[in-house]
Amino acid sequence: MYQPPLDAAYSQATEEELHTRIRAAKRALGSRIVILGHHYQRDDIIQYADYRGDSYKLCKDAQRHPEADAIVFCGVHFMAESADILSADRQTVILPNLSAGCSMADMANIHQVERVWEELGQVTDVSRIIPITYMNSAADLKAFVGAHQGAVCTSSNARKVIEWALDRGDKLLFFPDQHLGRNTACRMGFDVERDMLVWDPKQTLGGNSPAKIQDSTVLLWKGHCSVHGRFTLEQVTLSRKVHPNIHVVVHPECTKDVVDAADSFGSTEFIIRAVEAGEPGSKWAIGTEINLVHRLAAENPDKFIMCLDPITCPCSTMYRIHPSFLCYVLEKLVQGTTVNRIDVPDDIKRHAITALERMIAITEQLQSALAV
Numbered sequence: 001m002y003q004p005p006l007d008a009a010y011s012q013a014t015e016e017e018l019h020t021r022i023r024a025a026k027r028a029l030g031s032r033i034v035i036l037g038h039h040y041q042r043d044d045i046i047q048y049a050d051y052r053g054d055s056y057k058l059c060k061d062a063q064r065h066p067e068a069d070a071i072v073f074c075g076v077h078f079m080a081e082s083a084d085i086l087s088a089d090r091q092t093v094i095l096p097n098l099s100a101g102c103s104m105a106d107m108a109n110i111h112q113v114e115r116v117w118e119e120l121g122q123v124t125d126v127s128r129i130i131p132i133t134y135m136n137s138a139a140d141l142k143a144f145v146g147a148h149q150g151a152v153c154t155s156s157n158a159r160k161v162i163e164w165a166l167d168r169g170d171k172l173l174f175f176p177d178q179h180l181g182r183n184t185a186c187r188m189g190f191d192v193e194r195d196m197l198v199w200d201p202k203q204t205l206g207g208n209s210p211a212k213i214q215d216s217t218v219l220l221w222k223g224h225c226s227v228h229g230r231f232t233l234e235q236v237t238l239s240r241k242v243h244p245n246i247h248v249v250v251h252p253e254c255t256k257d258v259v260d261a262a263d264s265f266g267s268t269e270f271i272i273r274a275v276e277a278g279e280p281g282s283k284w285a286i287g288t289e290i291n292l293v294h295r296l297a298a299e300n301p302d303k304f305i306m307c308l309d310p311i312t313c314p315c316s317t318m319y320r321i322h323p324s325f326l327c328y329v330l331e332k333l334v335q336g337t338t339v340n341r342i343d344v345p346d347d348i349k350r351h352a353i354t355a356l357e358r359m360i361a362i363t364e365q366l367q368s369a370l371a372v
């Protein structure tokens with residue numbers, strides 16, 4: 001989405017001035033707003049978050065605040081859409097910078113997915129395919145999935161959602177991140193060559209033969225995360241050579257060779273829990289977004305924590321939430337104006353909520369099973 005440039009009151013304000021103004025606006029708004037900060041946000045923003053978390057946890061946190069008129073989501077576009085779908089109708093969701101998108105989410109759009117579904121129908125029985133979309137996808141893809149017996153998943157519940165789907169169908173169409181789908185399916189015993197294929201939406205039948213499609217169980221959309229795609233097997237090997245006994249933990253959006261070589265892998269919440277539970281003096285090489293790695297290092301001074309990639313690169317779209325944008329949306333709210341509202345149309349919301357609620361039901365069953 002297009003974010004018009006901010007006027008001089010914001011773009012030319014000093015950092016110090018912006019922080020003073022953000023604090024004043026937040027104080028003035030009190031419980032009328034709740035500010036959500038994704039783990040990948042810079043510290044300059046996280047310091048104002050009422051909640052920090054992954055996209056799923058933050059949507060759940062916001063639901064605990066029915067009294068708030070506005071939910072200010074410091075994250076990216078698909079996250080604000082999900083919060084809008086799951087929040088009360090009277091609440092507005094605000095994304096401080098409208099151009100904060102997700103390049104992976106943009107790798108699958110509704111026109112492509114509908115065309116792929118039609119193509120699949122020419123070679124196999126689509127009523128036996130369950131579509132699963134990663135949380136990192138636009139609301140209309142979540143609606144597609146909801147309308148076709150599928151569900152949303154996140155990196156923390158992908159396995160459970162895939163198991164659920166395979167109880168209901170014979171195949172999965174998993175989009176947009178091939179790596180999360182592949183890494184999860186491999187851990188479930190599926191074989192990359194025998195059971196999976198990669199679907200390139202730019203090619204007829206995704207670049208596959210009808211026989212391969214009929215024989216495969218896990219159809220992986222050709223999408224990826226540019227940040228997690230930077231981590232390599234060589235970095236894992238080097239970190240172990242330089243720091244013997246280092247524990248390598250990576251995100252499942254990394255490529256399979258990196259995930260296979262790591263000591264453990266999981267969602268941002270998993271990585272945080274793993275590091276926090278580590279022994280004092282333990283060493284950690286982490287393969288995820290750099291703001292989270294730096295925060296973990298600052299908050300766990302008793303451990304050695306480094307990013308697996310020496311030439312670190314932040315998620316450039318997350319980085320678009322600069323304090324000037326947070327200041328802008330908060331001050332406008334103080335003045336009685338809502339700017340940068342993310343409002344998912346009702347026809348999309350109707351089916352997207354089905355897909356999200358299926359995921360929530362599957363996840364909550366998982367949590368209660370773990371608690372037993």
Ligand code: CIZ
Pocket residue numbers: 038053054055056135136154155156251266267268269
């Ligand atoms: O679900 C999220 O928030 C993302 C993008 C990753 C994760 O593992 O938390």
